[in-house]
Amino acid sequence: MDQVFDAIVVGGGPGGSSIAALLARGGASTLVLDKAEFPRDKVCGDGLTPRALYWLEELGCADEVLDATRSYIRSADLYINGRRLLTGAFPATGPYPEFCILLERRVLDHIMVRHATAAGASLRTSCTVRSVQTTPEGATVEATAGGAPVTFRSRIVVGADGANSMVSRALGNRIREGVTAVSMRGYFENVQVSGSQIEVHFDEPYFPGYGWLFSDDQGRANIGVGIAVDPMFPLRSSLHEIYEKFVAESLAEPLRNARSCGKPKGGWSSFYRPGRMVADRVVLIGDAANLGDPISGGGIHMAMESAHVAAPVILQALHEDDLSAASLARYETAWDKRNEIDWKIGELFLTLAKNPHLREAWLYVLQVIAGIARSDPRFQEFVGGLFSGGSQARDAFDPKIWLEVAPRDPMVWLGAAAPAGSLKPSSLVTQALEGVRLMLQVLRGLIAHPGDTRDWGTEIFVKTVGLVECYIRNELSAVRTAAG
Numbered sequence: 001m002d003q004v005f006d007a008i009v010v011g012g013g014p015g016g017s018s019i020a021a022l023l024a025r026g027g028a029s030t031l032v033l034d035k036a037e038f039p040r041d042k043v044c045g046d047g048l049t050p051r052a053l054y055w056l057e058e059l060g061c062a063d064e065v066l067d068a069t070r071s072y073i074r075s076a077d078l079y080i081n082g083r084r085l086l087t088g089a090f091p092a093t094g095p096y097p098e099f100c101i102l103l104e105r106r107v108l109d110h111i112m113v114r115h116a117t118a119a120g121a122s123l124r125t126s127c128t129v130r131s132v133q134t135t136p137e138g139a140t141v142e143a144t145a146g147g148a149p150v151t152f153r154s155r156i157v158v159g160a161d162g163a164n165s166m167v168s169r170a171l172g173n174r175i176r177e178g179v180t181a182v183s184m185r186g187y188f189e190n191v192q193v194s195g196s197q198i199e200v201h202f203d204e205p206y207f208p209g210y211g212w213l214f215s216d217d218q219g220r221a222n223i224g225v226g227i228a229v230d231p232m233f234p235l236r237s238s239l240h241e242i243y244e245k246f247v248a249e250s251l252a253e254p255l256r257n258a259r260s261c262g263k264p265k266g267g268w269s270s271f272y273r274p275g276r277m278v279a280d281r282v283v284l285i286g287d288a289a290n291l292g293d294p295i296s297g298g299g300i301h302m303a304m305e306s307a308h309v310a311a312p313v314i315l316q317a318l319h320e321d322d323l324s325a326a327s328l329a330r331y332e333t334a335w336d337k338r339n340e341i342d343w344k345i346g347e348l349f350l351t352l353a354k355n356p357h358l359r360e361a362w363l364y365v366l367q368v369i370a371g372i373a374r375s376d377p378r379f380q381e382f383v384g385g386l387f388s389g390g391s392q393a394r395d396a397f398d399p400k401i402w403l404e405v406a407p408r409d410p411m412v413w414l415g416a417a418a419p420a421g422s423l424k425p426s427s428l429v430t431q432a433l434e435g436v437r438l439m440l441q442v443l444r445g446l447i448a449h450p451g452d453t454r455d456w457g458t459e460i461f462v463k464t465v466g467l468v469e470c471y472i473r474n475e476l477s478a479v480r481t482a483a484g
Contacts, residue, residue: 005031006318008141008154009121010129010167013042013105014052015286015303016160017112018059022311024120028318031152032121033143035128038113042105043185043267046222047198047214048300050096051389055304061115068111069101071216076198078370080363082250085370087196091381093390100198100388102216124152132157132170134281156281156314156323160303163269165288171276178230178272179350181209181297184243185224186264191215193254201250202366205236208353209297211246213254221254223247224264226297228271232455233354239266269299271350277335278328285310291335294346296389302339309335341474342393344467349393351463355456357445361438371416376407 009020012034023030034040048056048065056062078086092098117123127145134140134157141152159167169175193199193215201211209227225243229235235242243264247255269287271294277284285291286303293302313331317323353362373380382405385391395401407413446453 002151002153003029004138005029005122005152005154007031007156007158007314008033008139008152009158009160010132010141011159011161011165011286011288012038012113012116012123012125013109013160013162013286013303014112014300015288015307016158017109017116018055018304018307019158019160019285019311019314020116020121021059021112021119022307023314024116026311026315028315030116030121031154032113032116032123033127033129033141033152034113034123034125037125039106039110041265042109043183043265044105044222044300045185045212045214045224045226046102046104046108047298048101048103048108049296049298049389050090050093050098050100052298052301052304053101054096055301055308058308059112059115059304061111064111064115065103065108066101068107069103069216070218070220071102071197072099073101073197074099075196076200077196079199079201079203079250080367080370081203082201084195085367086374086380088373088380088384090388091385091390093381093385096390102197102214102222104222129161129166132159132167132282134279136280139281155318156283156328158310158314159282159284159288160286160307161288163267163287163290165284167282168274168284168288171274171279171282171284173274173276176268176270178270179228179294179347179354180230180268180270181226181228181292182235182239182266182268183224183226183297184239184264184266185222186243186247187261188221188223188255188258189219189261191219191221191254191258192256199251199254201246202363203246203250204359204363205245206242207359207363208350211250213251215254219258220261221258223251223255228350228354230354232452233356236356240264269297271347273347277332278325280325280328281323283310283314283328283331291339291343293389294343294350295393296387298389301389305339306335309338337474337477341467341470344463344470345393345396348460348463348467351456351459355446355452357442357449361442364434364438368416372407372412375412375415379405379407381405 006028007023007030009016009032012032020030020032075089127143129143131142139154139157197215199213206225206227211225213223215221269292270290277289285306287299291302292299310331317327373383
């Protein structure tokens with residue numbers, strides 16, 4: 001008789017390997033299925049943020065990951081419209097380290113899947129899952145391996161198979177129906193940076209989104225662009241054309257003596273709540289549940305965190321032999337308690353930013369923020385925490401925090417808005433006129449496209465209401481908890 005596993009994990013990336021290790025340690029017989037052979041490539045920026053390093057430490061494989069990297073990076077350069085405006089350090093926030101590292105996914109994922117098998121999980125590679133079926137008696141996973149059909153059985157299935165998740169589609173979720181980040185990245189060698197080894201570029205052609213250059217200590221760089229789009233506001237030109245223009249124009253200096261390592265590759269991930277995160281005998285984590293960070297676009301740390309949240313719920317459900325959707329919903333509840341407000345803030349930000357008529361205005365706002373951060377270290381640490389994932393997005397709306405971090409000198413604010421920080425009257429007048437021009441430009445664009453503006457405004461209203469409801473639920477929950 002075929003073995004019936006306690007859990008089958010579809011996907012051996014950071015999220016899948018994390019939950020496989022945690023389940024195996026908890027005594028659950030666990031099988032990981034992946035369509036590729038390890039080591040294998042994955043389209044990604046290859047940056048492991050301080051928050052990702054924290055979860056690797058919690059999992060127990062941070063040392064091996066750190067031994068494999070060729071870079072410890074403590075700062076990043078911010079470019080807006082081709083100008084370097086700020087060099088910011090990674091802040092010391094909470095339990096997170098003050099640095100990030102670069103490590104290609106082919107190396108990271110191989111380390112993590114080996115860690116899962118060392119913890120007791122089984123691994124089957126070159127195995128493409130075709131369907132997932134559940135009954136009151138168990139779950140059946142149909143796949144192909146070596147061109148032949150193969151069947152696996154388990155008590156529960158964990159979908160960790162990325163943005164194009166087959167497991168998510170098996171639950172009836174629609175793929176790519178909301179805001180989606182499309183990206184393209186390539187590798188270069190002999191890259192020579194003049195500042196930080198991380199460059200983040202905000203520019204009109206790829207906003208909302210950014211271009212990046214992440215270079216290790218030996219001059220090998222991961223270079224790419226990522227852009228948020230949806231059916232209402234699609235890409236204005238080919239992603240490959242945008243990538244090539246970014247490489248040729250924005251990165252001409254650091255790439256002047258560099259050589260390309262193969263063809264660039266494209267990928268995507270989504271930032272909207274799927275219809276279902278759990279069902280009877282099925283749980284989704286990481287990108288399979290669209291849990292990437294809408295502000296930074298990072299998915300690795302969110303995938304690992306969701307694995308840590310889901311694993312104890314699954315182990316308890318296995319122990320109680322109750323793998324119903326109602327039992328597994330404790331995972332979704334626990335996740336929302338930790339992250340829902342911050343995720344909804346990020347989702348609302350993406351909705352506000354995706355309208356092309358606001359792009360120039362948004363870049364102006366980012367320029368002002370960079371100017372303030374350049375003049376005030378405390379504000380810089382606050383902003384750096386928000387964008388690196390080290391701080392909660394809700395902190396941006398906390399009056400108490402703003403009272404602590406906002407510069408009290410009005411000259412800092414005026415200097416940030418003026419060209420090159422100049423406080424000459426003529427410069428301030430020029431900047432005021434520029435602000436008026438941008439507002440008029442935004443109004444003209446919105447009025448000229450009433451249908452898009454109406455639908456976009458409705459979406460903002462709905463998501464704002466959802467965010468407010470989430471705040472109220474959290475406050476009421478906090479009050480009940482305090483009352484005992």
